[in-house]
Amino acid sequence: MALSLQATKIILGITGGIAAYKSAELCRELKKKGADVRVVMTKGATEFITPLTMQALSGNPVHLELLDPTAEAGMGHIELAKWPDIIVIAPATANFIAGYSQGLAADLLSTLLLASVSKVALVPAMNQAMWLNPLTQRNVGELSSLLSEQLVIWGPQDGEQACGDVGPGRMLEAKEIGERVEAYFEEQSDSRNNNGKLSGKRVIITAGPTREAIDPVRYISNHSSGKMGYALASACREQGADVLLISGPCQLDSPRFVERINVISALDMHKTVMTQLELGCDIFIASAAVADYRPIHLADKKIKKTDKADMNIDLCQNPDIVASVSSAPNKPFTVGFAAETNDLLQYAKGKLQKKNLDMIIANDVSNPSIGFNSEQNEVYVLTESEQIKLEQQSKSKLSGKIVNLIIQHAKIHA
Secondary structure (H helix, E strand, C coil), rough: CCCCCCCCCCEEEEECCCCCCHHHHHHHHHHHHHEEEEECCCCHHHHHCCCCHHHHHHHHEEEEECCCHHHHHHHHHHHHHHHHCEEEEEEECCHHHHHHHHHCCCCCCHHHHHCCCCEEEEEEECCHHHHCCHHHHHHHHHHHHHCCCEECCCCCCECCCCCCCEEEEEEHHHHHHHHHHHHHHHHHHHHHHHHCCCCCCCEEEEEEECCEEEECCEECCCCCCHHHHHHHHHHHHHHCCCCEEEECCCCCCCCCCCCCEEECCCHHHHHHHHHCCCCCEEEECCCCCCCCCCCCCCCCCCCCCCCCCCCCCCCCCCCCHHHHHHHCCCCCEEEEEEECCCCHHHHHHHHHHCCCCEEEEECCCCCCCCCCCCCEEEEEECCCCCEEEEEEEHHHHHHHHHHHHHHHHHHHCC
């Protein structure tokens, strides 16, 4: 599992509401993503879930008291306030929100909020009438106004509540809170990437295989996993690009903050690429393993086995997507891929010239250690004037080097 919150420091604040049971799952979710989690609980919170449970889940002692001699001898409440990258209060009760809006420092958690300049995420949880009460809405509004740069409020959701009421007030589920925390750190990363070399540029990438249907249950395809294309999408995004990933069927999660359009067949992919090209594109990377041919006739019912020893399927050629892009009136910097099993460089050079590409990435898919579905790759990067070998390494690292070469040869300046 990818540790998307690796090296992040998170204080999880828990206040006294029935939704505190969800905080245990949230702690697990954050830890699973790689975060270092410190838990701070109010006295009321300990009535709903034990500090021992949260200590076991977080792997750290739970902070309970404002004036704790043991804590003061170590980190101390002020040092704790300086520690986190973000403070998540889940659940945040109506009482806690009211005290926070008034600037009270009645316990360790409220004191930390006053002493900290870290980002704060309030995750409300309360009865629907309490949430809709004008006083609660006033408190939430004042907090949002006064702390607009520091504070975000996530939720609440509508739904059935512990008391039986239905309406707004349910705490967000742990998974969604975890995703919002991920998004926050991604946005922080993006803000640092605003000066990236692809900032303001639009990149379209195709990835994965295509499936060419024979009948409703069978198709022609290949072994492409899509890993290289998805890694390139992440690398372009890290350089500040606006990235569109047009993906054939893949068992991969979308890179965060990368737009993804799913397609099935080569015709689907061709149509989508050409439509998106009209919306603007600075760089096009054709990493998808597109089927060269498709069945001429698609059976509308499953083809049954007969007594005949042989069966013939008539094929016709699919449109060449990368060649269509490279011949477009407003051609972007166009990068193709040559996945070959023999005569690698010869075929790659031929494709570079024949398809009017600016760059081609050639890799030997007959080698199982760097072929389809592998976590690593080794490629040659060819342009009209250069041939660069990138030695075997992870597809993630390799994609970053390829993107740097694209930036260099496309003469792109942010």
